[in-house]
Amino acid sequence: MSFDFERKQRIAIIGGGPGGYEAALSAAQLGAEVTLVENTGVGGAAVLTDVVPSKTLIATADAAQAIDAAGDLGVQFYAKGAEDKPLKPETAINLLAVNKRILALAGQQSEDMREQLIEAGVNVISGHGRMKGDNAVVISTGPGGTDFDQIEADTIVISTGSTPRELPSAKPDGTRILTWKQVYDLPAVPEHIIVVGSGVTGAEFASAYMNLGAKVTLVSSREQVLPGEDPDAAAVLEKVFTRGGMTLLARSRAEKVENTGDGVVVTLSNGDEIAGSHCLMAVGSTPNTTDIGLEEAGVQLADTGRIMVNRVGRTSIPNVYAVGDCTNLMPLASVASMLGRTAVFHAMGDAVIPFANNKIAANIFTSPEIATVGWTTGEDAVEYKLPIAANARAKMMSVRDGFVKLYARKGSGTVVGGVVVGPKASELIYPISIAVDRRLTVDQLARVFTTYPSLSGAINDAARAMHGINKRGF
Incomplete structure (x- = not known):
């Protein structure tokens, strides 16, 4: 279907998390008349209370760990005491200062995103949005609050996210x-x-x-x-x-x-x-799908309350889309962003590539980090694992925990997945993601140059090892 750039579509988006933000920005760039309704701030929980704050806290923890591990590399910290005798100083975490930085960074990120939307021509409204049928969004001061505006729309995108799940026997009190x-x-x-x-x-x-x-x-x-x-x-x-x-x-x-x-x-x-x-x-978490008019509009929900969508984010109502943690898809900010763009491209008749689970790259920001992409199980795939400690750069950095694991299809040697455990796994997974997305073989991946020494060289080493396995027959 070709896109008619002369048509001015009206798109209303409820929720400004990563999915809603990307949907709004993409739609505005394609010439739509876009209204974004957000009740906490652009970026939503991902930016203000979840992904950005937690990964900023983790960055501080990583810095503290690096100081503790510096001795393995021959770096010593000391202060001079009485008679110039060395004293080993202690590291301390000023959590008040850390949290102040975290919240300031999150707030600034939210404001930057808001400014980008406004510059792109998006009408950003602070308030609680709910559907009125399938062609309008009513904006109020909050759930059950006073209505103060109504937006007519050709397409509605729901991006309301989720909130932490609470247990009746373990009610959070904010202190302990x-x-x-x-x-x-x-x-x-x-x-x-x-x-x-x-x-x-x-x-x-x-x-x-x-x-x-x-x-x-x-x-x-x-x-x-x-x-x-x-x-x-x-x-x-x-x-x-x-x-x-x-x-x-x-x-x-x-x-x-x-x-x-x-x-x-x-x-x-x-x-x-x-x-x-x-x-x-x-x-776990619960989706923010109550009191936003979904049931009244006929939008299909799963038993968990999450919105059922297809591979382009479309719901059971043709002109209503949903993206992010409020849906039945994988709850990742990157997935929400990708689907936000895909949803509005589809709604506006632009070319789209339907969402595919087997191409998702995900990272767990523990220490060491754990990154995965594609299929990492299956009888028709062959696995090869290389310990990170075998890599020259890892040895120089005194890295001892982790590995690179590749999965390739039997017969063809096509890379179908991978796992990286180690420092900056979130960065190292990218070449494997490209291989999965472009359906490269282990031989093609092995022929790509990497710098020496480098952690990424471990991926190349694993691919070369699989070449030998492939020659003998997967």
Whole structure:
């Protein structure tokens, strides 16, 4: 279908997270009349309370860890004491200053995004948006609040995100029992933080607080941390956590969390109790899909409350699209952004490439980082794993934990997936993502030059090793 640039479409977007932001910007660039309704700030939770703040906190934790590890590289820190005798200084984390920087950075990022939308011609309105049928958005002061505007639209995009899931027996109070939105009010590094939930969010915060100097207990209801992720990667992370002094409680379910005034007590399903100074609840999220007119408009929802969409973000209503954590797709900011662009391109008749799960690159910002792309299981794929410690640059950096793993299709040798565990895995996964997206073979990947020495050379080494396997027959 060709796009008619003479047509001025009216597009209304509810929610300004990564998906809503990209949808608004892309639609405006294609000449649409765009209105974005956002009730917290452009960028949504991803920028203001989730992705940007948490990764900024993790950057501080990484810096603290780098200082502690400097001795392995021959770097020593000392101060001169009495009679010029060297004294080994202690590092300290000023969490008030860290949190101030985090929130300032998040606020500035949100404001920068807002300015970009306005410059592109997007009408940005602060308020609570809800659908009125399938061709209008009503804007109010809040759920059940006063209506103050109504926007007619040819296309509606829902990008309302999600909020931390709360358990009735472990109600967050913002002081001792916390969600990941509330940790930035902590005045100091917790003495002993109990993290309930060992998924991505729980593992990231457990890793960060351990490297910031806190005692950490990680409560996991599953056999391993990061259930559903690559088992080899999870095993590396568990080894690092244990070596760092973290207590891992596998197959343990938290039944109740109580604020005792000067700490918390977590009661497990077997009756055991764990005492700590704080508790972080990382038990998933719930979509923000209530009170926005979805049911009344006939938009199909899953049992979880998430909006059902197809591979271009279209809902059960032809001119209504949804993107981001409020949908049934993978809850990643990058996925939301990609689908936001795809949705408006499709709505406006521009060329689109439907969303594909097997091309998603994802990263877990623990230390070490864990990055994945494509298919990492399957009987028709061959796996090859190369320890990161075998890489020359890793040896120079005293990196000992991690690996590069490639998956290639039997017969053709086409790269179908990969896993990287190590420093900056979020950057190193990119060449593997290109190989997966472009359907390169391991031979083609092996022939690409890498600098020597470099961590990316480990990807090249793994691909060359798979060439030999391919010659013998996958």
